[in-house]
Amino acid sequence: MSTDDELVDRGFAALADPVRRAIVARLGRGPATVGELAAPFEISVQAVSKHVQVLEHAGLVTKGRQAQRRPVRLEPAALERLTAWIDGHRLLAEQRYRRLDAVLGDPSRRRDT
Amino acid sequence: MSTDDELVDRGFAALADPVRRAIVARLGRGPATVGELAAPFEISVQAVSKHVQVLEHAGLVTKGRQAQRRPVRLEPAALERLTAWIDGHRLLAEQRYRRLDAVLGDPSRRRDT
């Protein structure tokens, strides 16, 4: 098993690469085999296979098997974990900013605190 | 200026590092100077300064100035951009899975398509 923090770590690291983000975007529209995923790219199938493994290790996708094919599908729950992490901190900051705007004058456009 | 895609790229890359995520978490509770941000870590202030620059370059934080201090504050809008990216694809997939579950039998626990 992997700790929750490790998964967040690997999750963001996985999404840091444009090729992997393109793969995620493609998978949002439905599962695809490694070969299909590789087609749009100029890089080798092996490189794409590695990218998929990175995504898999982060829990963002899972691989099935159909004969020699490995259909890859997106795992929404893992994506949600990442948005949850971001939102946790974002909402805190937004709330605080709003509270300050309420107390101080100008209800938008502030630079301090 | 930076293209939107570049910001998403740098945004996820920025969040891929545990030190930078800890910084974001800290900033969620309020602005802090570079020195304050560095305190909890065992690494050098210079290293933390670099991390903050990475976050800044990704648009996730902005730096103000108070004498020689550089108070750093979180930029919620940039964080939101990242969650929006993720959610776009996650929601697509979830919708599709739900539609399939409605058509086929078992309304949960499915492995194909």
Place this chain on the structure above:
DNA sequence: CAGTTGATAAACTATTTGGTTGAATACAAC
């Protein structure tokens, strides 16, 4: 069975990245 297809493994390379130390800059305070 021989050949082909889909995916992965292994070994290697170039680049990026996260850290270091030491010097430079900028402002404050004495």
Place this chain on the structure above:
DNA sequence: GTTGTATTCAACCAAATAGTTTATCAACTG
């Protein structure tokens, strides 16, 4: 003006990463 504090710049190093090529493995196809 000298000293102290906060931050950044520059040069450097080690480890991680994204890519390559060659080889291997597994399953279908004729």
